[in-house]
Amino acid sequence: MLGRETALITLAMIIFLLLLSAPLMNVLSSSPLSLSSGRLLSSPMSLQQFTLEDHRGNRFDHADLLGRWNILSYGFIHCPDLCPSSLAVIKSLKQRLVDREEYDDVGVLFYSVDPERDSVEKMARFVAHFGADIVGLRAPEGVDSDGSKAAFERSLAMKVVISNDGPENSYNVSHGMSLYLFNPQAELYAVFWPHVDDAGRSLFNLENLYEDYLLIRERADIANKGDLDGL
Numbered sequence: 001m002l003g004r005e006t007a008l009i010t011l012a013m014i015i016f017l018l019l020l021s022a023p024l025m026n027v028l029s030s031s032p033l034s035l036s037s038g039r040l041l042s043s044p045m046s047l048q049q050f051t052l053e054d055h056r057g058n059r060f061d062h063a064d065l066l067g068r069w070n071i072l073s074y075g076f077i078h079c080p081d082l083c084p085s086s087l088a089v090i091k092s093l094k095q096r097l098v099d100r101e102e103y104d105d106v107g108v109l110f111y112s113v114d115p116e117r118d119s120v121e122k123m124a125r126f127v128a129h130f131g132a133d134i135v136g137l138r139a140p141e142g143v144d145s146d147g148s149k150a151a152f153e154r155s156l157a158m159k160v161v162i163s164n165d166g167p168e169n170s171y172n173v174s175h176g177m178s179l180y181l182f183n184p185q186a187e188l189y190a191v192f193w194p195h196v197d198d199a200g201r202s203l204f205n206l207e208n209l210y211e212d213y214l215l216i217r218e219r220a221d222i223a224n225k226g227d228l229d230g231l
Helices: 002-018 022-028 082-100 120-130 148-155 206-224
Strands: 038-046 051-054 059-061 069-075 106-112 135-138 160-163 172-175 179-182 187-192
Touching: 038 206, 051 148, 069 082, 082 106, 082 120, 082 206, 106 120, 120 135, 179 206, 187 206
Parallel strands: 069 106, 106 135
Antiparallel strands: 038 187, 051 059, 051 135, 069 179, 160 172, 179 187
8 A cells, every 4th residue: 555655656746747837837947945855936926716615614715825824735634644644744843833933923734635525524623633723625515616626736736636446436536745835925935745765655854844944934034135145
């Protein structure tokens, strides 16, 4: 099972790089900062308009990303190990930032690619394991008539594969493994990817993520002051 999931993640990462939406490919192609676990976009990228709902059943759209930094993970709540491990690392990252009083003004978001099975109630129970402030997101009930779900996933080049090979006419979900950092203007600012450990497992490394996040926030502070000579 682990080997299959690792292979799927590796394949998803390759497809991600090959089939990126044109805007995201352009801004990732020339990152202005060297990171150990991801890429800083050469220029922040605006998202397509979207309408989702959070784990309390409230509407969540572009306006809810404004005013603070946010880091987003995606997957589904019945994911056996990849999604929980990623969220556990993000939880540890947030706790370290709070403890050290270092750029801890960042929200944590988890987006489900399987809204049919991940109801609001199930999402609420799931995200509660990863901190009081995490926000679970899903497409609203019913058909995605306005294309919000597809637009949101496409603008972030999320890789999702749904196959109808589960038992008793059920389906299986496979997905990529990326973290997305949004700035307070609700723009995509950086993308993080996992590393592969000695056992062949794709995992996010807390130390790498922590160091990269601080570098990004420090650079953003300098950019906001209109002086990039310091980095």
